[in-house]
Amino acid sequence: MTAVVVLCVAFLAVAALLLVVRISLGPTMLDRVVALDVLVAVVICGLALEAAVRRHTTTLPILGVLSLLGFVGSVSVARFTPGSDDVEVEQS
């Protein structure tokens, strides 16, 4: 089990690092939002891995909250991207 844990943590850590690089580089805001959504998924995977290793159910509600939180963030950023919709046309 230790080898499995080390392997999974290494995968997830490298993935999170690459995603942070994309978030800091990302030419547009939508690139950052996509990468941030995947980063939330990686965090969920990490919490689930920790719960699986120690066999406890304490962090399960956090998984539910996180799976809804990434959705709200990406939808609100996509909604208010300039030029993405007819909102400005209707108001002007």
Add this chain to the structure above:
Amino acid sequence: MTWSSAADLAAAACLILGALLALIAAVGILRFPDVLTRMHSATKPQVLGLLLVLLGLGLRLRDARAIGMLALVALFQLVTSPIASHMVGRASFRAGQVRRDLLVVDELSEVLPRPEQPRQP
């Protein structure tokens, strides 16, 4: 080999596969050239990787209430992820942040009521 050790083995395989999918998707998000291609890569850990990891956690916990909560998490992710992807793709196309030279078929630009000037980021 007992049932519990077999379940632990299956859980380990699921966890490794899920983490590997997250890594592959992160490499894709870093290397792909465009918002749409990055979204293609982003759906892998959001759906399949997360489902594999949750399956591994359920196999490891083997508790009915915990598995119910995990099914709820998977359901939330499956319902919300397509909506978020749809909003992001729509916004990126309408804001002109899509690289049109990479598109093979572009039927949306013809039917958009108000064609926008492509805004280079």
